[in-house]
Amino acid sequence: MPEDSTAIDYVMEKSTGPHFSGLRMDNLLSSSSPTLSLSPTSPAHKQPFVIGVSGGTASGKTTVCDMIIQQLHDHRVVLVNQDSFYRGLTLEELKHVHEYNFDHPDAFDTEQLLECAEKLMSGQSVQVPIYDFKTHQRCTDSFRLVNASDVIILEGILVFHDQRVRNLMNMKIFVDTDADVRLARRIRRDTVERGRDLNSVLEQYAKFVKPAFDDFVLPSKKYADVIIPRGGDNHVAIDLIVQHLRTKLGQHDLCKIYPNVYVIQSTFQIRGMHTLIRDRDISKHDFVFYSDRLIRLVVEHGLGHLPFTEKQIVTPTGSAYTGVDFCKKLCGVSIVRSGESMENALRACCKGIKIGKILIHRDGDNGKQLIYEKLPKDISERHVLLLDPVLATGNSANQAIELLIQKGVPESHIIFLNLISAPEGIHCVSKRFPSLKIVTSEIDESLNEEYRVIPGLGEFGDRYFGTDD
Ligand SMILES: Nc1ncnc2c1ncn2[C@@H]1O[C@H](COP(=O)(O)OP(=O)(O)O)[C@@H](O)[C@H]1O
Ligand SMILES: Nc1ccn([C@@H]2O[C@H](COP(=O)(O)O)[C@@H](O)[C@H]2O)c(=O)n1
Ligand SMILES: [Mg+2]
Numbered sequence: 001m002p003e004d005s006t007a008i009d010y011v012m013e014k015s016t017g018p019h020f021s022g023l024r025m026d027n028l029l030s031s032s033s034p035t036l037s038l039s040p041t042s043p044a045h046k047q048p049f050v051i052g053v054s055g056g057t058a059s060g061k062t063t064v065c066d067m068i069i070q071q072l073h074d075h076r077v078v079l080v081n082q083d084s085f086y087r088g089l090t091l092e093e094l095k096h097v098h099e100y101n102f103d104h105p106d107a108f109d110t111e112q113l114l115e116c117a118e119k120l121m122s123g124q125s126v127q128v129p130i131y132d133f134k135t136h137q138r139c140t141d142s143f144r145l146v147n148a149s150d151v152i153i154l155e156g157i158l159v160f161h162d163q164r165v166r167n168l169m170n171m172k173i174f175v176d177t178d179a180d181v182r183l184a185r186r187i188r189r190d191t192v193e194r195g196r197d198l199n200s201v202l203e204q205y206a207k208f209v210k211p212a213f214d215d216f217v218l219p220s221k222k223y224a225d226v227i228i229p230r231g232g233d234n235h236v237a238i239d240l241i242v243q244h245l246r247t248k249l250g251q252h253d254l255c256k257i258y259p260n261v262y263v264i265q266s267t268f269q270i271r272g273m274h275t276l277i278r279d280r281d282i283s284k285h286d287f288v289f290y291s292d293r294l295i296r297l298v299v300e301h302g303l304g305h306l307p308f309t310e311k312q313i314v315t316p317t318g319s320a321y322t323g324v325d326f327c328k329k330l331c332g333v334s335i336v337r338s339g340e341s342m343e344n345a346l347r348a349c350c351k352g353i354k355i356g357k358i359l360i361h362r363d364g365d366n367g368k369q370l371i372y373e374k375l376p377k378d379i380s381e382r383h384v385l386l387l388d389p390v391l392a393t394g395n396s397a398n399q400a401i402e403l404l405i406q407k408g409v410p411e412s413h414i415i416f417l418n419l420i421s422a423p424e425g426i427h428c429v430s431k432r433f434p435s436l437k438i439v440t441s442e443i444d445e446s447l448n449e450e451y452r453v454i455p456g457l458g459e460f461g462d463r464y465f466g467t468d469d
Pocket of ligand 3: 061062
């Protein structure tokens with residue numbers, strides 16, 4: 001700990017209110033961008049991108065959707081199956097189930113599908129019914145909770161049939177697979193998974209499935225923007241669609257606008273850890289454990305941006321190995337107090353590293369700020385890893401960076417490490433300090449009217465240090 005830690009601790013005690021990474025909004029309000037809506041008073045809900053996936057039965061619609069979701073693992077994607085909106089059969093209909101046409105548009109509750117899709121598009125979570133193909137009924141006591149997301153996929157044989165549903169879609173995909181292949185797959189699937197016998201599958205196919213395909217599904221193919229022959233086997237088509245979606249989603253536009261912003265490559269492990277630490281019901285112990293794991297990844301990634309020198313060594317086999325030597329002149333600086341949660345990870349990666357502290361504290365309501373700092377004396381000769389888990393408005397980060405620059409640290413020698421960054425904060429910091437690097441594990445949606453990151457994870461410092469009771 002620095003020698004004057006008592007002074008810092010004292011002020012820290014007094015500043016245990018909500019941690020906002022900024023206290024003045026003037027910078028933010030002036031930092032408009034053609035690609036981002038940054039108004040903090042109207043944290044505009046970003047419209048999700050809606051994809052419709054249609055095609056004949058067993059054409060591979062669900063398989064194609066699963067592949068898209070898999071490839072878009074760094075985005076929030078939800079799948080809504082039209083099948084979930086099958087009307088449950090009445091007792092009378094059940095008695096004559098072989099006479100029931102499941103392939104006619106009337107078999108679905110399209111009003112309910114529309115209501116669900118519209119709710120999701122407006123940013124609300126929905127409860128989607130669970131349909132049982134064996135009993136031809138909906139589950140009466142459970143639903144599938146679907147959360148608002150960046151991408152909504154609506155999948156089903158007749159999702160292009162109703163104009164109102166079609167109109168919700170930004171992109172329409174038709175999965176086109178030969179009828180004989182589809183029939184063979186359907187026989188296998190319905191006998192194995194849906195409790196049917198071969199005869200009933202063939203009868204239903206001839207009586208309802210094929211005529212309805214000709215009358216309703218095939219005519220809706222003309223609405224498709226993209227037709228995928230061979231379904232899930234067509235990796236080229238799926239790659240192209242995913243590439244297009246990435247461009248449309250534009251989440252990575254920030255990385256394009258600011259080439260010094262790095263979002264670490266997302267994996268399901270990383271998404272899983274974010275899911276845990278963002279969950280308000282997680283235990284404190286788990287919050288700290290998974291935050292530490294994520295912080296370690298961000299720190300390791302940040303270290304990868306330090307300069308290196310070439311180094312030759314000899315291995316135990318007597319061979320030469322040309323590698324690199326770590327940058328020796330570096331230090332950490334935590335923005336008190338939540339930045340202190342990142343210090344252990346930095347110490348674990350860089351043996352004996354010096355870590356300084358900066359505290360930015362509002363002094364009354366007149367916009368004045370007090371800055372306390374304890375930094376290594378030779379900081380101007382070091383590369384600085386600046387630590388703060390949450391980048392919100394960017395105002396306090398900018399003050400900390402300004403202070404480092406005043407102390408002689410070149411802007412390009414600062415790497416700012418975050419777990420979660422708001423677009424507004426990235427914009428504010430990168431615009432003012434374009435040569436500084438920001439390394440983060442996820443970029444969130446926006447700030448709300450209280451300047452909190454949304455969806456965010458609440459007050460990181462309080463949750464991490466257990467002062468959130
Ligand atoms: N490319 C493929 N090769 C072999 N089997 C496949 C392929 N695509 C899908 N299937 C199988 O065919 C069946 C129907 O596929 P699915 O994706 O569920 O189609 P849909 O949703 O259009 O009815 C499933 O049992 C699935 O495992
Ligand atoms: N109780 C039901 C409900 C629907 N079907 C059949 O399912 C097909 C749609 O699902 P896909 O995954 O194949 O798109 C449709 O062709 C219906 O005939 C059913 O058999 N029983
Ligand atoms: Mg399906």
